[in-house]
Amino acid sequence: MSDSGKEITIYDIAEKLKVSAATVSRALKDHPRVNKNTKKKIIKAAEEMGYRSNSFASNLRRKNSNIIGVIVPRLNSSFMSDVIAGIEKVVNDNNYNLIISQSLETMKKEISNARAMLNNRVDGLLVSLAYDTTSIEHFEPFIKRNIPVLFFDRIFEHEQYPQIYIDNFKAAYEVTKHLLEQGCKRIVHITGNQLRNVYAERLRGYKKALEEHQIDFDGQLVIINDLSAKEAAVAAETILQMDPLPDGIFTVNDVSAVSCIQVLKKAGIKIPEQIAVAGFNNDPAACVIEPNLTTVNYKGYEMGEVAANMLINHLANRQDLQQTHSLILRSELIVRESSKRK
Amino acid sequence: MSDSGKEITIYDIAEKLKVSAATVSRALKDHPRVNKNTKKKIIKAAEEMGYRSNSFASNLRRKNSNIIGVIVPRLNSSFMSDVIAGIEKVVNDNNYNLIISQSLETMKKEISNARAMLNNRVDGLLVSLAYDTTSIEHFEPFIKRNIPVLFFDRIFEHEQYPQIYIDNFKAAYEVTKHLLEQGCKRIVHITGNQLRNVYAERLRGYKKALEEHQIDFDGQLVIINDLSAKEAAVAAETILQMDPLPDGIFTVNDVSAVSCIQVLKKAGIKIPEQIAVAGFNNDPAACVIEPNLTTVNYKGYEMGEVAANMLINHLANRQDLQQTHSLILRSELIVRESSKRK
DNA sequence: TAAATTTATGCAATCGATTGCATAAATTTT
DNA sequence: AAAATTTATGCAATCGATTGCATAAATTTA
Incomplete structure (x- = not known):
């Protein structure tokens, strides 16, 4: 005592x-x-x-750790914290433990995180890739050791790695189509690094919708930045300088959309009458901004739960990951005031 | 291969x-x-x-794990995800690993999480208490084993446990004082479980400010709920029924304040003219809601960094935790449109 | 009651890294 | 060249839980 x-x-x-x-x-x-x-x-x-x-003694002997590792770009975004919460729930309910690290959007840190995860002998790994990750060699040691690595949201197309994501192409297509149906002709698209599937696919969807509406794609209207509120404000200033002014904006996250709307409103632009705006993610702020933001609902908590469940089922031999190589979750367009022109 | x-x-x-x-x-x-x-x-x-x-073999032999455990009520709140991000940064920079679990606001889960942390032989534990935690016996095994447990934000006053928090009393006092100075006479206070220091202290601060302004405390004006957006909307409906209508609302989180404002605005109440509103936390939504929300800025990321640093410095014998038993971080009142009546 | 079966327990090796102590080899000092 | 010192390496025990195999004890079956 x-x-x-x-x-x-x-x-x-x-x-x-x-x-x-x-x-x-x-x-x-x-x-x-x-x-x-x-x-x-x-x-x-x-x-x-x-x-x-003593789990060390036990793990050492049993040769498994009951630890699930998670590597994400950042923990503090509305979406990602929902995902993590979902993962934690499932992992904990199944008597696993959770080790979490963030790559802070750099491949360098992602690599070092992966090494640490390997040392910690995680039984499985859940990964959403950093902004600038160009190769996924650093996950090969896991495959070699038969440790399942599952990508979610920001995935990397590769046979060996099962993946969970939403149909970004379709979602973006629908957003753009919706804007076009509201009468938009010149839609600015604010997006991120095209290395990342989520952004590349959304650009594809955007293009596809334009094409279907016989509108030529204009590279000038695509703005690529780091998707922060700050950069979005800069983008909004750029937009204000455009002549003619665009009549629609589609951003790949709500943070950017909200930031844009704030700048545009301050400049006296009427949303959605002059410029219709749509975002992506359905962050809490989407229902707070005025006008409420049209966006794509895409629940992080559920994605986290599903990803963790897949991994754990596989570890328990209840399910083969190779069978379900890709899992595409549902997402839905939510139309709100920021884009409704009637 | x-x-x-x-x-x-x-x-x-x-x-x-x-x-x-x-x-x-x-x-x-x-x-x-x-x-x-x-x-x-x-x-x-x-x-x-x-x-x-193999860290298990190494940890087993060396008898320490290089793992820091974290138990929080929920991962997916704006504040908490900032805290976690700050913790992760520091922990990772110091070559520790992070095991995270959430109590989902129940003491029962908190206890089971604590047990798991003990099995995992964490070198130190960072805790923010669940909504309904009434005792902290479940952390005694750590103390007995000389494993430092540090409370942050939602603390439990106890000699053995170092703690990091903000001066909730003072912050709430200042918010209330500000509302009074704007001419409010009947201020509703929406708060959470009084077991938790953060909410009890804020109520104290609220009372103190009233007292100083010679306004009698009215228990009818204090609403205690679970601080969700939903409950805040219910509270707002209750407020609309009050006769006379209150002229100010001070909620202990921004989620509640935002939700209230939305309901009140829909009911035709002018903010801040009829009812001035102030929140707490400075969530991103505070700058999105119209009018922008007066609130207390209180940076989670920094709190996470400081907490993790304190713990790790202690583990590295660079600092004695008993010396700095309580660390009070700075917070600041940010006055925005939701309460400015000139 | 002996034989067969079932149930309960123990022995001892194993997982992989660490580290106090001993010793061998190389270098310096006398 | 012998003695003293320094440098480099190895031996073997240890951390604590697990588990295949063996065996003892209890129970059932013949």
Whole structure:
């Protein structure tokens, strides 16, 4: 009680109860080949003595860790924190533990995070790629060791890696189509690094919709930045200088859309009458900005749950990951005031 | 390469290089008592053979894990995801790993999370308490084992546990004082479980400001709920029924304030003319809602960094946690349109 | 009651890295 | 050249839980 140095082990319990450590070990994990009374006594003693199993010893011996690793670009975005919350829920319910690290959008850090995950012998890895990741070599050691790596949202098309995402092409197509149907002719598209599937696909969808409406694609109308509020404000200033002014804006995240709307409104532009705006993600702010933001709903929490479930089912041999190589989640266009022109 | 079953160990390297495992172990951690050339050879071989250190074996032997545990109520709030991001940054920079779990606001889950953290032999624990946690017995095993537990934000006043928070009393006092100075006489206070210091202290601050302005405290004006947007909307409806209508609202989080404003605006109430509103946290939405929300800025990212730094410095014996038992971070009132009546 | 079966327990090796102590080899000092 | 010192390496125990195999004890079957 007063002492802090001594950790209770199964040997201590064994000694006290005059049984072997093997029996203690079995009793504590409810092995059938242990007498009920013995079991009861052991569990009681363990409780009383304040025994806590040492996962290192256990993991070392069993050669698995019950740890799921997660590498994401950033933890503090509305979407990503929802994803993480969903993952944590599932992981915890299944008696796994969660190790989390963020790449801060750089490949360099992503690589070092991956190394750490390997050292920690994660049983499986969930990854959403950094902004500038150009290759996924750093995940090969996992494959080599048969440790499943699952990409979500920001994926990398590759046979070996199962993936979960939404149909970004279709979602962006629908957003753009909607804007066109509202009468927009010149739609600015604000997007991110085209290395990332999510942004490349959305640009494809944007183009496709234009094409179908016989509108020529104009590269001048595509703005690529880091998708921060700050850069979006800069983009909005650029937009204000355009002549003629565009009549629609489609940004690939809500943070940018909100930031744009604020700048445009301040400049006296009427949304949606002069410029209709649509975002992506359905962040909480989408329902706060005035006019409320048209966006794509795309629930992070669910994506997290699904990703974690897939991984854990696979680890428990309940499901083969190769069978379901790609899982595409539902997303939906939510039309709000920022784009409704009637 | 084709095989996945064999993990390289220091013994494999030792055998290949005809040295002992001890030498390999020392070489890999750059122990001075190893010949430079030997060291170089070993490191090279390790690299080539794809050696990855097994942290379980290492942790088991060294009796520390280099893991920091975090238990928070929820991961997906703007504030908490900022905190976690700050923690992750510091933890990662110091070559520690991060295990995260969420109590989902229940003491029951918090207890089970704490047990898991103990099994995982975290070197230190960062905790923000659940909504309904009434005792902190479940953290005693850590203290007994000399594992530092540090509370942040939602703390529990106790000698053994260092804590980091903001001066909630003062912040709330200032918010309330500001509202009073804008001419408010009847200020509704929407808050959470009074078990939690953050909410109890803010209520104290609210009362103090009233007292100083010779306004009697009216229990009818204090609404306690779970601080969700939904409950805030319900609260707003209640407020609309009040007769006379209050002329100010001070909520302990921005989510509630924003939700209230939306309901009140829809009911035709003019903000801030009829009812001035102030929140707490400075969520992104605070600058999006119209009118912009007066609130308390209180940066999560910084709190996360500071908490993690304190813990790690203590673990590295660079700092004694008992010395700095309480650390109070700066917060500031940000006055915006939602409360400015001139 | 002996034989066969079932149930309960223990032995001892194993997982992979670390480290105190001993010793061998190389270098310096006398 | 012998003695003393420094440098480099190895031996072997250790961390704590797990588990295949063996064996003892209890129970059932013949």
